[in-house]
Amino acid sequence: MLVYDAHSPAPRCLRMFLLEKQLQLPAVTVDVMTGENRQSAYLAVNPAGQTPALRLDNNNILTEAVAIAEYLEELYPAPVLIGSTPEQRAQTRQWWRRVELNITEFIHNAYHYAEGLTRFESRIPVVPEAAEGLKRVAQDRLRWLDNMFGTGPYLCGERFTAADIWLYVWLDFGQSVNQPFDQSLPNINPWFDRVAARPSAEQSKTLLKT
Numbered sequence: 001m002l003v004y005d006a007h008s009p010a011p012r013c014l015r016m017f018l019l020e021k022q023l024q025l026p027a028v029t030v031d032v033m034t035g036e037n038r039q040s041a042y043l044a045v046n047p048a049g050q051t052p053a054l055r056l057d058n059n060n061i062l063t064e065a066v067a068i069a070e071y072l073e074e075l076y077p078a079p080v081l082i083g084s085t086p087e088q089r090a091q092t093r094q095w096w097r098r099v100e101l102n103i104t105e106f107i108h109n110a111y112h113y114a115e116g117l118t119r120f121e122s123r124i125p126v127v128p129e130a131a132e133g134l135k136r137v138a139q140d141r142l143r144w145l146d147n148m149f150g151t152g153p154y155l156c157g158e159r160f161t162a163a164d165i166w167l168y169v170w171l172d173f174g175q176s177v178n179q180p181f182d183q184s185l186p187n188i189n190p191w192f193d194r195v196a197a198r199p200s201a202e203q204s205k206t207l208l209k210t
C-alpha cells in the first residue's frame, strides 16, 4: 500500500488514525500548497484532485479519508477505532456523520471561501459571501454537539474512536485559520484537551515518512 499524504487536515485525520492503529505504511507527500495535487500526475491517482489517497497492492486507489479508515479497520481490526460489534460500529458512524455533515464540512468550506480563498479560487467554485455564515453554522452545530455529549470521556462514551479524531483535527485546524471554537463549551473543551493529550495528536502534525 502507499499513502498519498499532504500538509492538510483530511490527510492529518488519516495520519492520526494510522498512529492510533500503530500502522506504518509507505507514503509519498503531495504538495497541496503549490497545487501539485491539481496537476495531471496526481489527477491520474485521484481525479478529484484531493488528498489523502491510498494505493492498494493491486494498484487500485481509494480516496476519501473516511473510506480509507473503514478499509484499514477491516484489514487491521485492533486497536479498535470504529467498532468491534455492529452496534459499536453504528454508534461510531452516527457520531462521525454528525461531526462531518454538521461541523467539519462547514469549517472546510468556510476556509475555502475566506482565509483559503486566494489558493482555492482557481481550483474549485468559491462563494466568499457564504464564508461568515458557514463559520456561524459550524459554531452553532458544535454547541448542538456539546449538548448531546454523553458522560464521556469521548463521543462514544468510554471508546476513543475515529469520530473523535475527525472532530479534533478539524477543530484544531479551525483554530489556525480564524475559526476558533467557543472555549466555554462545557463538554467539548475538556474533551478537546483530552484528545490533544494523546501522543497521536502531536505526532500527526508531522507528515508520514516517505
Ligand SMILES: N[C@@H](CCC(=O)N[C@@H](CS)C(=O)NCC(=O)O)C(=O)O
Binding pocket: 006, 008, 009, 010, 011, 032, 037, 038, 049, 050, 051, 052, 063, 064, 065, 066, 123
Ligand atoms: N472529503 C475528502 C476531502 C479531501 C480534501 O478536501 N482534501 C484537501 C486537504 S484537507 C485537499 O487535498 N485540498 C487541496 C485541494 O483541494 O486542492 C476527505 O475527507 O478525504
